[in-house]
């Protein structure tokens with residue numbers, strides 16, 4: 166909706182009203198159109214101001230309407246009508262003017278922005294282009310190079326940057342609506358022709374062709390083609406081109422996946438646990454001081470993330486040398502981040518200590534010591550004695566049992582996992598792992614703290630590997646099996662990288678270090694050296710590949726040792742090693758195509774995702790997708806593993822898993838899990854219905 170009032174005698178004020186972000190829904194478009202007509206027809210009104218309620222101009226088109234049949238008046242003619250108005254129209258931009266919101270403002274004759282506002286055309290991040298005149302008006306207003314940059318990256322700019330670029334006419338520290346009303350009074354009666362952006366000539370830029378060619382290479386082809394139309398065609402033909410290009414994008418799988426993921430990231434904030442704790446009934450506690458115990462790579466990153474979020478941090482490391490190094494490294498990270506942001510580093514909110522006692526007054530403690538249960542058990546007992554009785558005690562373990570650690574403390578309801586991803590100061594994902602006894606307040610507090618640190622927090626139940634690493638294990642396992650059967654690391658990685666992963670599984674393992682997993686497998690009794698014959702490839706009655714262990718026995722730990730699955734210097738060793746390994750175990754190599762690589766690696770991971778949903782480790786498929794896109798490099802334009810399964814079709818996923826299970830009966834995880842089978846049997850409902858379908862006693866399956 167849009168509210169119309171008259172203010173200061175002669176200014177028609179139109180306020181967009183559609184909480185929370187004043188998205189341009191059908192009702193809002195209708196409301197704006199009617200209000201504009203009213204203002205233009207009102208004899209008393211000399212000028213018009215458009216603003217949004219609650220300090221936010223407009224978050225753009227209503228993404229929830231995408232993919233549904235269009236209702237209500239379209240956006241483009243409405244913006245045209247505003248631009249064609251014979252009374253000056255001023256946009257008062259507060260909060261955000263994004264996508265269709267900025268395009269609406271570009272249709273106005275003047276733009277006044279509050280200094281804290283952010284502006285941008287993020288459509289490309291949703292697989293779309295700014296098709297409400299954005300690709301035609303923005304280049305005419307600020308020139309092709311700057312417009313191309315904003316449109317093809319989707320980056321937001323600050324009000325100050327927008328002023329410098331020429332997107333807005335004035336920036337104010339005061340109430341932008343009041344300033345815009347005064348401004349509207351001052352421009353009453355002034356000619357409007359050269360204020361209509363669509364009638365401007367696109368400013369000439371040298372060497373436009375090479376600019377477009379370069380931008381084309383950056384893939385955002387449709388956006389580039391549309392902006393090229395602005396530079397080369399009259400406005401009306403440019404608009405036709407924009408519309409045609411948008412039509413090709415609108416129904417694409419990529420756009421659907423990106424829009425799904427936009428909402429998935431937000432859906433994970435509405436967490437719930439099988440015990441009945443929920444985001445809307447659990448109150449987080451304020452956290453002002455946090456302690457980090459253990460200042461290795463993870464501890465340092467966590468310290469930086471907490472300090473950047475404005476908390477006081479007590480950083481504890483008992484080894485003197487490590488403490489000195491950490492202090493230097495943290496200062497360096499904070500400095501580099503400040504330079505990137507164009508600010509100065511915050512004055513020290515971090516205190517360092519080599520004594521655990523220093524954590525005594527912290528509201529929350531995150532331990533990031535060596536991944537070893539005995540070390541962590543001892544630490545939790547000590548923390549429980551040293552810290553405040555109401556302090557939250559969190560572990561950054563990536564796989565150890567949170568319930569067991571909780572049982573070492575006096576207040577197990579205050580113990581949680583906070584599983585960060587490296588580098589912890591940069592990665593957007595946080596798994597908040599609740600144990601059987603974790604209190605709703607503890608979960609809410611950790612979830613909120615993650616958000617304060619700018620992360621997407623996902624609530625996950627306690628199980629081996631939690632959600633992300635539990636699924637990863639199955640994916641890695643299939644990759645090893647494929648090598649045994651004849652594939653090469655290059656071939657597997659190529660298939661995954663062409664699918665969209667930034668790095669294939671072997672390249673990724675080399676980067677993170679092969680010895681880490683080896684140590685875990687040794688502790689679990691899986692990695693055993695010297696085994697020969699059939700028993701070498703079987704553990705706990707299931708197929709097991711010792712390839713990763715053998716590589717480590719040859720001191721190939723990945724990039725850190727100069728070689729792993731790849732040879733970082735000329736070295737035919739690995740292929741010979743694989744041939745000998747296959748011969749030793751009587752494995753006949755065969756040609757493995759890309760389809761098999763993808764299906765075996767990805768469908769087994771998806772199958773484990775369904776098992777995790779069935780075990781109620783996470784509340785919905787969005788949780789898994791957020792974890793995989795933000796923490797494990799799953800290509801965002803494919804929405805996440807569970808959305809991908811929905812796109813491929815559950816029946817096909819189940820059939821292919823069944824097929825591979827028949828070929829490899831010794832790998833039980835290839836068998837479609839119960840939930841996947843039941844979803845298929847109930848007609849493969851779309852992904853937004855899975856949550857309801859899974860929900861315990863009311864299950865519809």
Ligand SMILES: CCC/C=C/C(=O)SCCNC(=O)CCNC(=O)[C@H](O)C(C)(C)COP(=O)([O-])OP(=O)([O-])OC[C@H]1O[C@@H](n2cnc3c(N)ncnc32)[C@H](O)[C@@H]1OP(=O)([O-])[O-]
Pocket residue numbers: 185186188223224225226227228229240261263264265266287288291293294295296297428431432
């Ligand atoms: C021809 C067409 C051409 C134009 C195309 C476009 O404009 S494409 C659009 C281009 N625009 C964009 O891509 C901008 C997307 N939006 C944003 O970047 C941010 O929301 C923000 C910066 C506006 C506010 O940040 P913040 O941290 O204050 O808030 P938050 O992010 O937590 O969101 C709060 C709630 O609002 C919901 N919601 C948000 N936007 C939309 C929407 N457009 N629609 C519907 N819903 C939307 C969001 O799901 C959440 O709902 P929940 O979970 O509470 O049910």
